[in-house]
Amino acid sequence: MRDKRRYGLLPLLVLMAALFSGCAAEAAQQQGGSFRAVVLELLDDGVVVEPLDGETIRKSADRVAFRTDHLPPLEAGVGDEVLVRYDGEVRETYPAGVDAVSWEITERAVALG
Numbered sequence: 740m741r742d743k744r745r746y747g748l749l750p751l752l753v754l755m756a757a758l759f760s761g762c763a764a765e766a767a768q769q770q771g772g773s774f775r776a777v778v779l780e781l782l783d784d785g786v787v788v789e790p791l792d793g794e795t796i797r798k799s800a801d802r803v804a805f806r807t808d809h810l811p812p813l814e815a816g817v818g819d820e821v822l823v824r825y826d827g828e829v830r831e832t833y834p835a836g837v838d839a840v841s842w843e844i845t846e847r848a849v850a851l852g
Contacts, residue, residue, distance in 0.1 A: 803837055
């Protein structure tokens with residue numbers, strides 16, 4: 740009878756291991772990274788961007804804000820596509836927040852007219 744109980748716990752242990760490994764993988768994805776986005780708003784000391792479709796961060800937020808006052812100057816404009824690199828977690832505010840370590844223009848907005 741003791742053997743049956745031991746084997747009865749095995750599926751539970753396997754399930755718990757799978758759940759914990761999934762949580763660890765998700766947490767690792769949220770501990771910094773990079774994403775491409777379109778500039779929506781330029782502020783005195785920061786910027787608000789919209790992550791492009793398909794970016795992982797888009798699962799958490801459709802708008803992301805970050806400070807730029809500690810980054811090298813960048814002549815970005817509204818509508819430009821940028822690559823943002825960040826450290827730490829995505830703060831679940833609205834807009835979401837990240838600690839940007841760099842950003843660069845990957846594509847300039849097309850001027851109409």
